[in-house]
Amino acid sequence: MYGHGYTQxxxxxxxxxxxxxxxxxxxxxxxxxIGFMAWAPLLRLAIVTRKSLDWGLFVAAxxxxxxxxxxxxxxxxxxxRTAGGYLGITLLLGTLAVGSVYYLAADIRHFHQLRYPAYPVGQPRAAAYGYPQAPTPVPAPYTAPNPRQTPPPMPRTPAPQPPANTPPPRPPQRPAPARIDQVRAELDELSDYLRKHDEGGR
Known part of the structure; x- marks a missing residue:
């Protein structure tokens, strides 16, 4: 009945x-x-990002x-002409160069993250109220194959063995040529007998 209210x-x-x-x-x-106001970009960056690091760099500049x-x-x-003067110029120009580069990089990164928010890899997203969340899978790192490495041997499947109790199958045997001649001769005799029997009956 009571919700979380409106989000900003x-x-x-x-x-x-x-x-x-x-x-x-x-x-x-x-x-x-000429670097005398090198702190101005860092002040704007600290106000925009509100990070303690940026405030510290502003104070240092x-x-x-x-x-x-x-x-x-x-x-x-x-x-x-003195060493103190040269140190002052070096400090002034160094603060200008370092502060300007850091300001540009941090400002671009900050607004890029605001425009394209992304979730870090491996961290789960915020769960919605009333809905269970599944863990986010973390992809495995890609490993490139090594061309010098030999691939593992493929497993060989053994040929199926017949059971031990059954005898091996025998190839079909053809009748010998002498047996064929004998059958042929008996058929000739039978046909002669039948022919004679038919003639005798007539």
Whole structure:
């Protein structure tokens, strides 16, 4: 009588054109600021995915940008001449490169999984209420045949043996030629006798 209630509808991902526009916009902010705002794409990624890893990378990128600003600000002139200045530039450009690549890969993967949800292999799907679920079979891994390996011998079926108590069948015997001649001669005699008997009766 009481059901589970209405489930929350799954929000469809934004159109592909809007996603491409947002990616170009946030990467443009990071690149045109020469890495000083390399944390901006990672902030958008953390808000979208809500993963602790993405929040941690956003904080790390923000800290790297602040540190590079401090190192570059400690230079005595406009040109970079000290090791701290070179470290600040390396940190700035490294954060820009790594953050941009990670942002693109993670953002594409996240929205691809939203658009095409798939169940992991070997894990059963969620059971519907009131219906028993059969376990999902896991396919066996494919093993390619080895051409050098010889195939196993085919089993041979033994020929059927006759029972031990029955004698073996004998081939049919033909009558000897002498027996045929003897029968023929007796028939000739019988026909002569009958012929004579018929003539005597007349």
């Amino acid at each position: 509808p799954v929000k469809p991902p934004p159109p592909a054109g809007l996603l491409v526009l947002l990616r170009v916009l946030f990467l443009g902010i990071a690149v045109f600021s 923000m800290a790297a940008d602040v540190l590079s600003i401090v190192l570059l600000g400690s230079e005595p002139g406009e040109d970079v």
